[in-house]
Amino acid sequence: MPEPAVRDMIEKLIAIPTVSRDSNLELIDFVADYLAGFGVSSSRVFDKTGTKANLYATVGPNVEGGVVLSGHTDVVPVDGQPWSTDPFKIDERDGKLFGRGTCDMKSFYAIALALLPEMDSLTRPVHFALSYDEEVGCLGAPDMIKEIAEHVPRPKAVIVGEPTNMQVVTAHKGMTTVRTTVTGFEAHSSQTHRGVSAVMTAARCVEKLSAMAQERMSSPNVDSDFEPPYTTIHVGLMSGGTAANIISRQCEFTWDIRHVPGDDPQVLVEQFKDWCAREVVPDMQKISDTTGIESVIQDQVPGLRHEPETTAEEICKRLTGNYSTGKVPYATEAGQFQDAGFPVVICGPGSIDQAHQPDEFITLAQVDAGTEFIRALIKDLSD
Numbered sequence: 001m002p003e004p005a006v007r008d009m010i011e012k013l014i015a016i017p018t019v020s021r022d023s024n025l026e027l028i029d030f031v032a033d034y035l036a037g038f039g040v041s042s043s044r045v046f047d048k049t050g051t052k053a054n055l056y057a058t059v060g061p062n063v064e065g066g067v068v069l070s071g072h073t074d075v076v077p078v079d080g081q082p083w084s085t086d087p088f089k090i091d092e093r094d095g096k097l098f099g100r101g102t103c104d105m106k107s108f109y110a111i112a113l114a115l116l117p118e119m120d121s122l123t124r125p126v127h128f129a130l131s132y133d134e135e136v137g138c139l140g141a142p143d144m145i146k147e148i149a150e151h152v153p154r155p156k157a158v159i160v161g162e163p164t165n166m167q168v169v170t171a172h173k174g175m176t177t178v179r180t181t182v183t184g185f186e187a188h189s190s191q192t193h194r195g196v197s198a199v200m201t202a203a204r205c206v207e208k209l210s211a212m213a214q215e216r217m218s219s220p221n222v223d224s225d226f227e228p229p230y231t232t233i234h235v236g237l238m239s240g241g242t243a244a245n246i247i248s249r250q251c252e253f254t255w256d257i258r259h260v261p262g263d264d265p266q267v268l269v270e271q272f273k274d275w276c277a278r279e280v281v282p283d284m285q286k287i288s289d290t291t292g293i294e295s296v297i298q299d300q301v302p303g304l305r306h307e308p309e310t311t312a313e314e315i316c317k318r319l320t321g322n323y324s325t326g327k328v329p330y331a332t333e334a335g336q337f338q339d340a341g342f343p344v345v346i347c348g349p350g351s352i353d354q355a356h357q358p359d360e361f362i363t364l365a366q367v368d369a370g371t372e373f374i375r376a377l378i379k380d381l382s383d
Contacts, residue, residue, distance in 0.1 A: 001364055001368070002097075002364055002367045002368060002371070003114070003371060005114040005115075006110065006111050006114040006115075006367060006371055007090075007097075007367075008114070009110040009111070009113050009114040010090065010097060010102065010106065010107050010110040010111075010367070011090040012030070012110075013027065013030075013101065013106040013109075013110050014088060014089070014090050014099040014100065014101050014102060014106060015088055015089060015090075016030065016088075017075075017088045017100070018073050018074050018075055018101075019074065019075055019076070019077050019078075020074040020075070020076065020077075020132075020133055020135045020136045021077070023051040023052055024052050024053065024073045024074055024132045025051065025052065025053060027073050028044060028053045028054075028055050028073065028130070031055055031113065031128075031130065032044070032055060032057075034113060034116075035057050035059075035113075035116070035128075038059075038116050038117070040057055040058070040059050040116075041057065042055050042056065042057035042128075043055070043056055043057065043147065043151075045140075045143050045144045045147055047132065047133075047139075047140065052132040052133065052140065053132060053140075054129070054130060054131045054132055054140050054141065054143065054144035055128070055129075055130045056127060056128060056129045056130070056144055056147065056148055056152070057127070057128045058125045058126075058127050058152060059116065059119050059122065059125060059126045059127075059128070060119060060122030060123070060124065060125035060126060060381070061122065061123065061124070061125055062125065062153055063124060063125065063153050064124075064153040064154045064155070064156075065124040065153075065154075065155070065156050066124045066125035066126060066127055066153070066155045066156065066381065067124075067125075067126060067127065067155055067156065067157045067158070067159060067315065067377060067381065068127040068128075068129050068148070068155050068157070068158040068159065068337075068342070069108070069109060069112050069126060069127065069128055069129065069159055069161060069374075070129040070130075070131070070141075070158055070159065070160045070161065070333060070334075070337065071105050071106070071108050071109040071129075071130055071131075071160070071161045071162075071348075072105065072130070072131050072132070072133075072134030072135065072140075072141075072333070073106075073130050073131065073132055074132055074133055074134055074135050074136075075100050075101040075104070075106075075135065076100075076104075076135050076356050078100055078358070081357075081358035082358050083358050083359055084098075084358075084359055085098055085099075085359070087099060087100040087360075088100060090102070092364075095363055095364050095365070096361040096362065096363050096364065097361060097362050097363075097364065097367065098359055098360065098361045099360065099361075100360055101360070102350070102360055102361055102362040103163050103350035103351065103352075103354040103355050103360050103361060103362045104162070104163055104350070104352070104354075104355035104356065104360065105161055105162050105163060105348060105350070105355075107348075107349055107350060107362050107366075107367060107370065108161030108162075108163075108348040108349060108350075108370060109128065109130060109161060111349070111367070111370045111371050111374050112126070112128070112374050113128075115371070115374050115375060115378060118375065118378055119378055121378075121382040122378065122381050122382050123381065123382055123383070124156075124381045125153075125155075125381070126377070126378070126381065127148070127152060127155055129141075129144060129145075129148060129158075131144055131333060134332070134333060136299075137175070137177055137298065137299030137301060138299075138301045138331065138332065138333050138336060139299065141333035141336050141337075142336055145333070145336055145337055145340050145342075146340070149340050149341070149342075155342065156311045156312075156315075156343065157310075157311050157312035157315050157316075157342075157343050157344070157345070158312060158334070158337045158342045158343065158344040158345075159312065159315075159316060159344075159345060159346075159347055159348075160332050160333060160334045160337070160344065160345070160346045160347075160348070161346075161347065161348030161349075161370075162328075162330070162332050162346050162348050162352070163348050163349065163350030163351055163352050163354070163355060163362075163366075164326070164328070164346055164347055164348055164352070165349070165350070165351050165366065166320050166322065166347060166348070166349055166366070166369045166370065166373060167320075167322060167324070167325070167326050167347065168313060168316040168317055168320065168322060168324070168325045168326070168345055168346075168347050169304075169325065169326050169327060169328050169345060169346035169347065170304070170306045170307070170308075170310075170313055170325045170326070170327065170345055170346075171225075171226075171261075171303070171304050171305060171306040171327040171328075172303055172304040172327065172328045172329070172330060172331060172332060172334060172335065172346065173226060173231075173258045173259055173260055173303050173328075173329050173330070173331060174258070174259050174265065174300070174301060174302050174303030174331060174335065175256055175257070175258055175259075175299070175300070175301040175331035176256065176257045176259070176265035176266075176269065176297060176299070176300045176301075177254065177255070177256045177297070177298045177299040177300075178254070178255050178256070178257070178269055178295050178296065178297050178298065179252060179253075179254050179295070179296055179298050180202070180205060180252065180253055180254075180255070180293065180294070180295040180296075181250065181251075181252050181293070181294045181295075181296075182198040182199075182201050182202045182205065182240070182250065182251045182252070182292075182293050183198060183249065183250055183290065183291050183292050183293075183294075184196040184197050184198030184199075184201060184247065184248055184249050184250065184251070184284070184291055185247070185249065185284075185287050185288040185290065185291050186242075186246060186247055186248070186249045187246075187247045188245065188246070188247070189244070189245045189246060189247055190245075191247075192247065194247075194287070195247030195287065196247070196284045196287045196288065196291050197247050197248050198240050198241070198248040198249055198250050198251035199240045199241050199248040199251045200248075201251070201280060201284065201293070202238065202240060202251040202252075202253055204280065205253075205272075205276060205280065205293065206235050206238070206253060208272065208275055208276075209233050209235060209255055209272065210233075212233055212268065212271070212272065213232060213233035213234070216230045216231045216232065216233065216263075217230055217232075221260055221262070224260050224261070224327070225326070225327045226260055226327050226328075226329055227327075227329060228329065229260070230260060231257060231258065231259040231260050231263040231265075231268070232257070232258045232329070233255060233256075233257055233268070234255060234256055234258075235253050235254070235255040236254055236255065236256065237252075237253060237254040238251070238252070238253040238254075239251070239252055239253075240252060254298070257269070258329055258330075258331070259303070260303075261303060261305065265300070269295065269297060272295065273293075273295050276293045276295070277293075280293060281293055301331040301332075301333075301335060301336070302335035302336060302338070302339055303331070303335050304332070304334040304335040304338055304344065304346070305335075305338065306327070307338075307343070310343035310344075310345070311343045312342075312343040312344050312345040313325065313343075313345050315377070315380070316345050316347045318380075319373055319376040319377055319380060320347065320373055328346065328352065330352060332346060334346050347373075348370065349362060349366040349367060349369055349370030349373075350362040350363075350366050350370075351366075
């Protein structure tokens with residue numbers, strides 16, 4: 001069973017609805033005040049609007065050799081999902097804690113915050129690093145990582161606490177997000193010969209992306225250890241049109257590429273753009289030269305490259321007692337930390353299978369495993 005302080009902290013963080021489209025400052029302020037109550041100062045790194053912020057803080061002596069605990073404050077929306085309980089209120093049943101963010105991934109740093117009273121004997125520091133907008137492209141972490149690199153004594157490891165069932169993960173796929181805008185030509189829907197439907201053209205483009213995805217699927221890299229062992233292409237958002245009886249002038253869709261090492265996402269984007277320019281746009285412009293298709297990369301998150309036997313890997317293997325490692329298909333800020341020169345792994349409580357789902361949950365056993373791990377880390381940094 002989770003310790004009362006741990007469960008209480010998880011409950012408090014879940015109760016703050018930090019959906020990515022909204023501000024996360026209520027949670028950031030809560031954490032900052034909580035840390036201040038133990039005499040720990042923190043630093044905020046705001047976005048351009050001032051409505052979102054990262055937070056980093058050092059607990060213990062301000063010396064080299066500490067460990068960064070990295071996590072994101074934002075959660076995905078619950079809109080349209082069939083939740084059986086209030087997603088922003090912890091519900092405990094059947095050996096699980098239900099709530100948005102329990103698994104992905106507030107429980108990880110809730111555990112560490114709850115164990116703050118046990119960190120008074122640290123001889124090397126624990127650094128908290130909480131970022132915004134991880135769920136929409138790891139947008140917040142880079143500015144915070146830059147400040148950590150400049151202002152924090154060199155840590156020996158970064159642990160990103162995404163849900164891995166406490167397995168040590170040493171690599172993840174990269175992610176590229178693209179927005180494609182199709183501009184058609186409006187006319188009455190009874191006169192299809194006079195117009196260019198942006199919606200129907202977009203559907204044709206999505207079919208092309210599906211074919212490209214199938215091509216990748218048919219040539220897996222069975223030695224990659226990723227699941228699935230190939231680069232994926234997925235269209236997640238699509239909107240367009242004005243009315244059923246108007247040939248649509250505009251349609252937009254957003255798609256992402258989750259690429260394995262060796263696959264260049266830029267090549268795939270250019271392949272798609274070349275196909276559009278060659279196979280689709282000429283027919284559109286026979287009707288009007290104002291039509292066209294534009295694809296723009298919105299975000300790119302680097303993959304986490306496997307670097308064997310780093311200090312981060314060694315620490316997590318030793319403290320978990322699990323000497324196997326894994327790779328995951330989702331993207332995190334781990335690759336951004338790695339590109340900044342930090343040894344980094346992913347290791348956290350919960351299963352990614354529950355992430356983003358209605359009735360998201362983390363098992364009590366995983367909360368206990370995460371608590372045991374953080375407590376072991378505190379002891380290790382106190383020797």
